Amino acid sequence: MRWSHYFIPTLREDPADAEVISHRLLLRAGYIRQLGAGIYSLLPLGWRVAQRAMKVVREEMDAIGGQEFFLPAIHPAEVWKESGRWEVMGETMFRLRDRKGADMCLGMTHEEVFTTIARHEIRSYKQLPQVWYQIQTKFRDEERPKSGLMRLRQFIMKDAYSFDVDKAGLDRAFEDQREAYKKIFDRCGIKYHIVEASSGAMGGSESNEFMARTSAGEDFIAVCDACGYAGNLEKATSRIAQVEDEAGPAAPEAFPTPGVRTIEDLTTFPGGAAADRQVKTLVYLATDGATREQYAVLALLRGDHQLHEVKLADSLGASEVRPAHPEEIRDLLGASAGSLGGVGARDRATAAKQKLRIVADSALEGRRAMTTGANKDEHHLRGVDVERDIRPDSWADLRTVSAGEACPNCEGGTLDVFKAMEIGHIFKLGTKYSESMGARVLTQEGKEAPIVMGSYGIGVERILSAAVEQSHDADGIVWPRAIAPFDVVVTVTNVKQQEITDAGERLYAELRRAGLEVLLDDRDERAGVKFKDADLIGIPFRLTVGKKVTDGKVELFDRATKQSEDVSIDGVVALVQTRALSGL
RNA sequence: CGGGGCGUGGCUCAGCCUGGUAGAGCGCUCGGUUCGGGACCGAGAGGUCGGAGGUUCGAAUCCUCUCGCCCCGACCA
Numbered sequence: 001m002r003w004s005h006y007f008i009p010t011l012r013e014d015p016a017d018a019e020v021i022s023h024r025l026l027l028r029a030g031y032i033r034q035l036g037a038g039i040y041s042l043l044p045l046g047w048r049v050a051q052r053a054m055k056v057v058r059e060e061m062d063a064i065g066g067q068e069f070f071l072p073a074i075h076p077a078e079v080w081k082e083s084g085r086w087e088v089m090g091e092t093m094f095r096l097r098d099r100k101g102a103d104m105c106l107g108m109t110h111e112e113v114f115t116t117i118a119r120h121e122i123r124s125y126k127q128l129p130q131v132w133y134q135i136q137t138k139f140r141d142e143e144r145p146k147s148g149l150m151r152l153r154q155f156i157m158k159d160a161y162s163f164d165v166d167k168a169g170l171d172r173a174f175e176d177q178r179e180a181y182k183k184i185f186d187r188c189g190i191k192y193h194i195v196e197a198s199s200g201a202m203g204g205s206e207s208n209e210f211m212a213r214t215s216a217g218e219d220f221i222a223v224c225d226a227c228g229y230a231g232n233l234e235k236a237t238s239r240i241a242q243v244e245d246e247a248g249p250a251a252p253e254a255f256p257t258p259g260v261r262t263i264e265d266l267t268t269f270p271g272g273a274a275a276d277r278q279v280k281t282l283v284y285l286a287t288d289g290a291t292r293e294q295y296a297v298l299a300l301l302r303g304d305h306q307l308h309e310v311k312l313a314d315s316l317g318a319s320e321v322r323p324a325h326p327e328e329i330r331d332l333l334g335a336s337a338g339s340l341g342g343v344g345a346r347d348r349a350t351a352a353k354q355k356l357r358i359v360a361d362s363a364l365e366g367r368r369a370m371t372t373g374a375n376k377d378e379h380h381l382r383g384v385d386v387e388r389d390i391r392p393d394s395w396a397d398l399r400t401v402s403a404g405e406a407c408p409n410c411e412g413g414t415l416d417v418f419k420a421m422e423i424g425h426i427f428k429l430g431t432k433y434s435e436s437m438g439a440r441v442l443t444q445e446g447k448e449a450p451i452v453m454g455s456y457g458i459g460v461e462r463i464l465s466a467a468v469e470q471s472h473d474a475d476g477i478v479w480p481r482a483i484a485p486f487d488v489v490v491t492v493t494n495v496k497q498q499e500i501t502d503a504g505e506r507l508y509a510e511l512r513r514a515g516l517e518v519l520l521d522d523r524d525e526r527a528g529v530k531f532k533d534a535d536l537i538g539i540p541f542r543l544t545v546g547k548k549v550t551d552g553k554v555e556l557f558d559r560a561t562k563q564s565e566d567v568s569i570d571g572v573v574a575l576v577q578t579r580a581l582s583g584l
Numbered sequence: 585c586g587g588g589g590c591g592u593g594g595c596u597c598a599g600c601c602u603g604g605u606a607g608a609g610c611g612c613u614c615g616g617u618u619c620g621g622g623a624c625c626g627a628g629a630g631g632u633c634g635g636a637g638g639u640u641c642g643a644a645u646c647c648u649c650u651c652g653c654c655c656c657g658a659c660c661a
Contacts, residue, residue, distance in 0.1 A: 012610060012622065013596045017654050037653065092660075109661070143585075143659055151660090197661090207661085218660085322658090425661055457661070475621095493620055528621040535621090546620060555620095 001486070003521040007044050009033075010533050020216035022468035023148025025477050029537045031464075031485075038145025038153035045537060046464070048485035048517075050156065053463040054135055056187050056482060057158045060180040061133050066160055069134045071113050077103035079112040083436050088319075094139045106139035111433050111455055114161045118451060119439035125165040128441065128451070129173060133160035135460070147216055149461035150421060156460035163451045165443055170428055170452045174206070177426050177456045181210055184458065185423065187584070189480020190466050192423065193230040195221050210424035212462075214469035217421035222401045226413030234310040237397055238405035238415050240363060243276050248369030249383040252343055257380045261338035263303040266371065266380065278303030279364065279372035279386065281340040283329045286318035286357075296324065296332055296349060299398055300342055300360040300390065302367075306400040315359055315396035332356070333375045341373035342390035343381055360392035361399050421469070423462045429453040471560075477538030478560050486519040487580040489539040493527040493546035503549040503569065510573045511543075516580060535559065541580055543572065 008030040017034075018024040026032045031046035042050055058068065077095075080086040086093075086105075094106040107113070114132055122128065138157045145151050162173035178194070185192050190212050197209040209232055211221050222236035223229070231237070257269055263280060266272040282299040299312050313321045326336060333340055333348050342358055349356035364370075368385035384390070407413030434440065434450035443449050463483065471478045481487070488511060492504035501522070508520040519539060521530050527546070534542050544555040544564070554572055557564040558579075567575060 009594095011595060016590085016596070019655070034653085140660085144657095146655080209661090320659095422661080427661080455661085491620095496619085526619055526621090526623065528619090528623080531621045533622085544620075 001519050003489075003519055004523045006519070008533070008537065009043070010536055018148060020147045020150070020465075020469070021472060022150070022214075022216065022465040025468055025472055025536075026148060026464065029477055031537075032149065036153075038142055038151065040149060040152065040461075045485045049464055049479070049483050050460055052483045052485075053188060053460055054156075054158070056184055057135070057458060057460070060184045060187075061131075061158070061160060063183075064131065064176040064180050066131045066133045069114075069132055071107070071110050071134050071136060073107050073137050073139070075105055075107050075113060077105060079116055079437070080105060083112050083115075083433055085112070092140050092142065094141050107136070108138055108140050109157075109455075109457070110134065110136065110159055111161065111429070111453075112437070115433045115437045115439050115453070118163055119434070119437060122163065122439070122441055122451065125441050125443050128163055128165050129169050130163040131160060131173060131176070132163070133158060133456075147465070149465040150216065151218070152461060155462075158458040158460065160456040162454040162456070163439075164453075165441060165449065166452055167430075170430070170454050173454050174426060174428055177454070178208060181424050181426065181456075181458070185210060185212075185463075187482050188463055188467060189471065189482060190423065190463065191470055192466075193221060193223050193228075193420065195223075195230040195232045196235045197232040197425070205428050205430055207425060207427040209422050210426075210458075211420035212423050212466035212470060213418060213420045214466065215419055216465075216469055217419035219420055219422060220417055221420045222403075222415045222417045224407035224409060224413040224415055227407060227410035229407050229409035229413070229415075231401075233308060233401060233417070234314075236401045236415070237399075237408045238401045239408050240405060243367070245277070245367055245369045248385055252381040252384045252389055254374045254376070254379055254381050256378060257339075258378050260378065260380070265338075266303075271382075272380075273303075273371035273382065275304035276302055277370055279342065279367075279370050279384065279390075280305070280307075281342055281345075281373055282307055283324040283332065283337075283340065284309075284312065284321045285324050285328065286313070286316050287320040289317050289319040292319075293355075295355040295357060296328075297321065298340075298342055298345055298356065298358045300358065300364055300386070300392060301398055302361065302363045305361065305363060306402070307361075307398055308400040311396070311398050311400075312359065315394065315398065316357065335373065335375045335377050339373040339375065339377050339379060341375055341381055341384070342386075342392070343372065343384060344375060345390075348375060357394075358390065358392045359394050359396055359398065360386060360390070362395050362397055363399055364392075365395060421462065421466060422459075423466050424456075424458040426456040427454060429455050472538070475532070476536035479538045479540060481540045481580060482584050484538065484540050485517070486539050487516040488541040488543060488576050489519040489521055489534050490543045490545060491521045491527070491530050491534060493530070493544060495522055495524050500545055500547070500549055503554070504545040507543060507545065507554070507569070507572065511576060514573050514577045516577060541576055543576065 010030045011028045015027045018027050032040045096104050135158045145153050164170045192210045192212045195209050197207050220233040222231050260266050260269050263275050280301045280303050284297040286297045287294050364386045370384045371382045374381045403417040405415050431450040439451045440448045490508050511518045540559050542557040552569050553566045555564050556567050
């Protein structure tokens with residue numbers, strides 16, 4: 001391509017609306033333009049990068065036997081009603097009506113459509129396994145689109161689905177995808193961690209997220225520095241030192257605690273207790289995932305621990321949990337936050353004619369002689385034995401892991417906690433969709449069984465933003481070679497000097513003949529402007545054609561290292577070819 | 585959805601509080617000088633001040649409504 005006629009609208013100044021680095025650079029370097037909140041146009045450079053990323057994705061999907069489809073982006077409501085997700089997806093789904101008044105929606109994902117195909121066409125175990133995928137535009141009316149390409153309302157996704165007769169087949173398919181994903185992100189030059197994650201609205205038993213570390217990320221993940229264990233904070237656990245309690249009294253005893261509102265207050269209150277010897281009591285309202293019934297929950301944690309709401313929701317099978325309002329707490333327990341406790345809470349809830357569930361964090365197991373609120377304002381109880389006096393309905397991991405805690409998976413490792421963005425997610429769906437939508441096959445034994453499914457997604461735009469987040473400097477983007485829009489830019493320092501222009505043209509032609517994607521900067525601009533622009537848009541290599549052509553030399557500049565070297569024109573094509581294409 | 589902020593030439597922003605002929609820098613066009621890290625001089629083009637209504641002799645500026653965008657939180661495959 002000739003820069004003089006190629007559309008690369010670079011901006012000298014930072015766009016005002018862009019906050020995160022990838023958004024700023026993609027905008028400034030002329031890769032994207034915004035159309036609306038969470039809706040972006042990919043300009044020629046941006047589309048090139050997206051296409052190269054998709055090429056990598058296709059190659060790795062095909063390598064594990066994936067078959068590419070192209071499914072509709074607009075769906076009749078029926079299939080979503082069958083799976084039950086017409087309601088579940090709520091406001092996030094873009095909905096519309098056709099001229100006959102029939103409900104339609106824009107596809108957020110394609111489990112329903114692929115399952116529809118599978119149930120019509122797949123009858124026998126002999127037709128399995130299948131691995132189907134597509135690269136499609138998805139629509140999600142996110143409550144808060146943000147950060148450029150990171151959270152979009154319209155985006156491109158590679159979504160793959162596996163269909164197997166049994167769990168073992170699913171395990172294999174899942175493992176294949178996992179390996180393929182590793183190759184994809186490795187090739188795209190993105191550093192990532194594979195974490196265990198909560199399956200959320202997708203359902204299913206197991207899921208792994210591929211997370212790219214960046215301060216612009218929306219999730220926190222915990223990663224072990226020794227063994228590589230990694231978990232989304234929604235799922236991550238850690239090992240903490242056990243606290244040994246002395247024997248407590250035969251029954252809890254109440255004592256007045258005027259002015260005490262917080263765990264912290266009680267640690268310094270005379271006759272109080274250290275935070276790790278207190279039981280923190282949080283009141284939540286949960287909505288059951290299946291029945292939609294709402295009920296109250298007491299979440300019990302050690303005083304110095306933080307609740308993770310997703311863990312709470314997961315442990316309850318709730319679709320939604322929220323902290324109870326002050327009035328709701330008082331109605332339920334007869335006291336205000338700061339004096340709440342699990343002892344006798346069940347009786348109070350019964351008296352208030354409310355359903356209550358008590359969930360305790362596993363760090364509380366076996367604990368006794370604890371201190372907690374008395375459900376009477378400014379009073380607490382000491383000598384509480386959690387099991388004996390509170391009798392929780394269930395025990396679960398509710399605690400938020402924090403940095404510096406010990407790895408649950410190895411000896412001696414320490415967890416680090418940092419922000420990351422989700423770039424891929426693989427799920428073992430099991431039979432959730434095949435059962436609700438009736439996709440069944442006859443097994444070898446002649447029995448009918450639901451197809452066992454998996455679902456595997458990669459956000460294409462997120463590959464771009466993750467790459468830019470992880471690979472840039474003060475001058476601009478530094479593209480990983482596999483997804484750079486061009487392999488090399490040939491910068492003609494002065495188009496008014498014939499011998500320089502001629503040399504540039506010759507190199508441009510030869511490099512292209514050598515199979516490289518080449519951008520020729522033939523603009524009538526000063527050299528400085530061209531260098532700045534080339535750095536900004538982030539092409540991995542720059543060949544500067546200038547005065548030295550008279551000595552048969554050009555300059556090869558490596559964008560990543562910023563090293564440049566004079567090389568002879570004769571050998572330069574082969575040199576660039578090996579450097580630009582090696583290891584891709 | 586709660587909180588905060590912002591809409592003024594293509595871009596970044598000033599002007600608004602205290603109403604009175606719409607500004608700057610960058611970019612763009614033309615001419616000249618320059619020419620290896622975002623040049624300089626000169627001459628130009630370009631704006632219904634997001635939209636609607638209102639107050640006023642007069643509104644970018646004050647009031648009301650509305651649309652859009654950004655950020656924080658909640659939420660989230």
